[in-house]
Amino acid sequence: MLDVQYPPAAGAAAARQAGQSADAGPWPQPVRYSPALEHVEPDEAEAVAEVERSLTKIADITYRDEGRGLRAVHAKSHALLHGELRVLEHLPPMLAQGLFAQAGVHPVVLRISTSPGDLLDDRVSTPRGIAMKVLDVQGERLPGSEQATTQDFLMVNAPAFGQPNVQKFAGALKLLAATTDKAEGAKKLLSALLRGTEKLLEAVGAESGTLKSLGGEPLHHPLGETYFSAVPFRFGDHVAKFSLAPLSPSLQALHGADVDLKGEPDGLRLAVESHFAEHGAEWELRVQLCTDLAAMPIEDASVVWPEDLSPYIAVARVSVPAHAPRPADVREREEDALFFSPWHGLAAHQPLGSVNRARRSAYAVSGRARAERNGVPFVEPGRSGGGCPFGHG
Numbered sequence: 001m002l003d004v005q006y007p008p009a010a011g012a013a014a015a016r017q018a019g020q021s022a023d024a025g026p027w028p029q030p031v032r033y034s035p036a037l038e039h040v041e042p043d044e045a046e047a048v049a050e051v052e053r054s055l056t057k058i059a060d061i062t063y064r065d066e067g068r069g070l071r072a073v074h075a076k077s078h079a080l081l082h083g084e085l086r087v088l089e090h091l092p093p094m095l096a097q098g099l100f101a102q103a104g105v106h107p108v109v110l111r112i113s114t115s116p117g118d119l120l121d122d123r124v125s126t127p128r129g130i131a132m133k134v135l136d137v138q139g140e141r142l143p144g145s146e147q148a149t150t151q152d153f154l155m156v157n158a159p160a161f162g163q164p165n166v167q168k169f170a171g172a173l174k175l176l177a178a179t180t181d182k183a184e185g186a187k188k189l190l191s192a193l194l195r196g197t198e199k200l201l202e203a204v205g206a207e208s209g210t211l212k213s214l215g216g217e218p219l220h221h222p223l224g225e226t227y228f229s230a231v232p233f234r235f236g237d238h239v240a241k242f243s244l245a246p247l248s249p250s251l252q253a254l255h256g257a258d259v260d261l262k263g264e265p266d267g268l269r270l271a272v273e274s275h276f277a278e279h280g281a282e283w284e285l286r287v288q289l290c291t292d293l294a295a296m297p298i299e300d301a302s303v304v305w306p307e308d309l310s311p312y313i314a315v316a317r318v319s320v321p322a323h324a325p326r327p328a329d330v331r332e333r334e335e336d337a338l339f340f341s342p343w344h345g346l347a348a349h350q351p352l353g354s355v356n357r358a359r360r361s362a363y364a365v366s367g368r369a370r371a372e373r374n375g376v377p378f379v380e381p382g383r384s385g386g387g388c389p390f391g392h393g
């Protein structure tokens, strides 16, 4: 039986540091969700329009180069995995929210990606992402996803977003759109150079999101990474960020390990396939409750919420069994039909803050172009009971 204790050990330590008894409480109370937590700036709509223009530009260029509709960002897939999410039993009330209100098992589909909009050689090392679609979820829906019974979680291997708000992000994306091309040789060289620089920066305790997004990401194994929602979401009565952390020993052994690409342009996919040929995988899905709006702001997406004030706590486990790779054409058809968005889900997990508000129309713009170009309508999977929810067996 999966069980959970609250407050967790790390929380108890934080409470003790604050001069409180963790056993007797009081434990810092999570902030209560209210629509008043969000603030829309007057120039937000124009910044969102700028983001949409950049995404359209990226997708147009990659369509011209590749002849098929790609995701405007996170275009390259390194794995499409099928598994299950098990909500932990006996969660305390502040964690038993939304999807996590009821212990139980849900089928999941996971897609591992890297962030650029073009299909780069994996030797150009860029930030990793994981998108997870949880099936058979009941409850009041977010606007625009009323017909579905899924809950999507999109995460990257960084605890905060590179930019505080959509206004700043619009500028960074414009730069990225200008580098979307086929000049891979130059990007490989740039990546090797930036990786060195990034290591130097990390050695002195600084990390540069801009360097990483341009190819300076350490060449780590994507299955050893911890992934984060980076931006906040409603968590029923509260507000939280999410993370997905390696739990099984075979995943933990990959943490921080350089991945051997074996000189292959699609070496990340081969590395993930070789893992699953021998091992399954288990992750913990965790939440970090917002307990202090000054230290854990809603509208500044670039702030890492301090874990000594509020640690990430497990609410579910995600597992994928060992398996042989599926034929590329089957996988690609399924990926084309899949559309992950933070706005697919329950009202209880509404995306919050400037960056998240911008994602609502941005994902729709990219998704619409992709579906039209590929002639593949999106499928929100909804069948439980094991096997592939797309009916591929």
Ligand code: HEM
Residues within 6 Å of the ligand: 051, 055, 070, 071, 072, 073, 074, 111, 112, 113, 129, 130, 131, 154, 155, 156, 161, 166, 169, 228, 229, 230, 231, 338, 339, 340, 355, 356, 358, 359, 362, 363, 366, 367, 370
């Ligand atoms: C304003 C900010 C952002 C914009 C405009 C944006 C835009 C997009 C777009 C257009 C897609 C492709 C949609 C499609 O065609 O299917 C995408 C995918 C993705 N995004 Fe974002 N994004 C933003 C922020 C974030 C953040 C904060 C995260 C997570 C921490 C994130 C993680 C991902 C992931 C993992 C994917 C891949 C989904 C898949 O596998 O299909 N994004 N994003």
